[in-house]
Amino acid sequence: xxxxxxxSSALELTISMPGFASxxxxxxxxxxxxxxxxxxxxxxxxxxxxxxxxxxxxxxxxPPRKKLRLTKEQSRLLEESFRQNHTLNPKQKEALxxxxxxxxxxVEVWFQNRRARSKLKQxxxxxxxxxxxxxxxxxxxxxxxxxxxxxxxxxxxxxxVISPHSCEPLPASTLSMCPRCERVTTTNxxxxxxxxxxxxxxxxxxxxxKVTTPTLQSRQSPAxx
DNA sequence: CCAAATGGCACCCTTACCTCA
DNA sequence: CTTGAGGTAAGGGTGCCATTT
Numbered sequence: 001x002x003x004x005x006x007x008s009s010a011l012e013l014t015i016s017m018p019g020f021a022s023x024x025x026x027x028x029x030x031x032x033x034x035x036x037x038x039x040x041x042x043x044x045x046x047x048x049x050x051x052x053x054x055x056x057x058x059x060x061x062x063p064p065r066k067k068l069r070l071t072k073e074q075s076r077l078l079e080e081s082f083r084q085n086h087t088l089n090p091k092q093k094e095a096l097x098x099x100x101x102x103x104x105x106x107v108e109v110w111f112q113n114r115r116a117r118s119k120l121k122q123x124x125x126x127x128x129x130x131x132x133x134x135x136x137x138x139x140x141x142x143x144x145x146x147x148x149x150x151x152x153x154x155x156x157x158x159x160x161v162i163s164p165h166s167c168e169p170l171p172a173s174t175l176s177m178c179p180r181c182e183r184v185t186t187t188n189x190x191x192x193x194x195x196x197x198x199x200x201x202x203x204x205x206x207x208x209x210k211v212t213t214p215t216l217q218s219r220q221s222p223a224x225x
Numbered sequence: 226c227c228a229a230a231t232g233g234c235a236c237c238c239t240t241a242c243c244t245c246a
Numbered sequence: 247c248t249t250g251a252g253g254t255a256a257g258g259g260t261g262c263c264a265t266t267t
Contacts, residue, residue, distance in 0.1 A: 067242040068255060087235080109256055112235070117254085119236095 070110070074100050078107070082114050 070078070081088070081096055088096065088111055090104075097104040 069243075070255085090233090106255080108234085110254095112237095113254065113256085115235085116237080 068106070074102070078110050078114070082111065086115055086118070087111065 077096070077100060081092075085092070088107065093104045093107050096102075097107045100107065
């Protein structure tokens with residue numbers, strides 16, 4: 001079962017869950033509308049309202065800070081860099097900031113937020129996956145319980161199973177579910193456990209986990225041979 | 226050598242601003 | 247035009263680790 005990414009955000013995700021193919025999607029779904037207009041050299045102040053100089057001013061009661069919007073090109077380069085490395089060392093940060101005409105702090109913040117978005121996305125996917133898993137297990141549980149009821153109804157008397165080896169009836173107390181092959185197995189009391197496929201095969205479709213099914217041994221069977 | 230102080234960094238939570246339906 | 251939701255840059259607090267004193 002695969003859970004597809006639910007959004008078209010440009011997040012690169014890896015998820016390590018059983019039976020879960022990691023997915024990555026990088027459509028350029030960044031807003032096409034470039035509200036900042038790509039700044040020409042020397043015109044950054046027009047769009048970065050809060051630059052290095054008014055940084056302190058805004059922190060102690062100056063004019064309300066305006067919000068920086070990165071240009072498409074800046075976002076693209078940051079994204080590209082993030083794909084290579086989710087963290088930056090000081091040199092890389094400095095170089096990237098120079099290249100993007102941003103402060104190193106802004107690059108740092110962008111990476112911080114980007115990591116957070118990545119993690120959030122991954123958490124959402126894991127949540128989705130677990131929900132589906134839960135649903136599947138619930139359904140499986142329902143099915144198995146129904147099956148148990150049917151088996152109980154079929155064998156009102158002491159339940160017996162015909163042994164394929166001796167062609168003699170076996171007591172139900174020797175029945176158990178093999179969690180590996182998901183078949184009902186019999187335990188030969190004299191020769192030790194043997195795996196035997198019998199006419200009724202209980203299949204349990206799990207995702208990728210082993211479901212340990214309780215054995216039927218708790219049932220007393222007074223009527224052996 | 227050891228312990229306290231310091232600085233840098235990542236993470237987390239939150240706020241403020243912006244855009245869009 | 248107004249409003250609420252969603253996205254995101256940035257602020258501030260905290261913990262961890264390495265380095266310095």
